[in-house]
Amino acid sequence: MTLIADSGSTKTAWCIVEDRQNVIYTQGINPFQQNEEAISSVLHHELLPSLPTTHSLTDIFFYGAGCTPEKAPIVAQAIRQVMDTTARIHVESDMLGAARGVCGRQPGIVGILGTGSNSCYYDGRDLHTGIPALGYILGDEGSGAYIGKRLVGDIFKHQLPDDVRQLFFQETQETQATIIQKVYRQPLPNRYLASLSPFCARHRTHPAVRALLLDCFEQYFQRNILPTQWTIGTEKLTVNLVGSIAYYYQDELREVSQQMGYTIGNIIQSPLEGLVQYHQENP
DSSP, X not given: OEEEEEEOSSEEEEEEGGGTTOEEEEEOOOTTTSOHHHHHHHIIIIIGGGOSOSTTOSEEEEEETTOOTTTHHHHHHHHHHHHTOOSEEEEEEHHHHHHHHHHTTOOEEEEEESSSEEEEEXXXXXXXXXXXXXXXXXXXXXXXXXXXXXXXXXXXXXXXXXXHHHHHHHHHOOOXXXXXXXXXXXXOHXXXXXXXXXXXXXXXXXXXXXXXXXXXXXXXXXXXXXXXXXXXXXXXXXXXXXXXXXXXXXXXXXXXXXXXXXXXXXXXXXXXXXXXXXXXXXX
């Protein structure tokens, strides 16, 4: 039996390939933000009680944010310890999971737009990356955290009109003090910032909010997709997008991509279903 996990910084979806209808959700796992103890706690308290078996597993494929070659062993060790399994454990990047899930074995540019953001060229088998995501402080353009950060900054620096500012305070019940506390003094501020992005979805028809969103996505294409295209050195390829932000802001993304001369192919909220199919076809 094969267990697959698709993990972002906010949420992880788990599924046994042979039981693809039963999807288990836990909080996100990111070894850049959580140590082995914290990851083990998530697995023990949120995954194991809902997982039907561990001893029958032959392979575990964990695709996750922050799973660089340096950090992947932290996740692998936590899985091995908590699950007490002899299964082969494969910890790969969320980019490879997105590429396999949305493209299968077809080449294309693949982008992730969720809590964070990323991009790469996928040749149908391997990733060819060159543009670092850099995280929510230095990068992650177009992501939920980026939109939330931009929204908060524009609210308090009076870059948005008063009606939008008043709506924000009414709907979120946030103040400058509470936001500073959550961003600078509490863990996982990227998740918190991303949690503010639905405000933009609710008010996306407001001209000022629409302009903010279009600018965020233009920054994503300008600073991620376009340089990825340069590294390939070929004519523009179809862009396939994965993640909750990509899924819920499809219209804005397609508008920006068209303006920049790109064609968007598939947009999916989660690559899990595609990953299940990929591993069924490539056991």
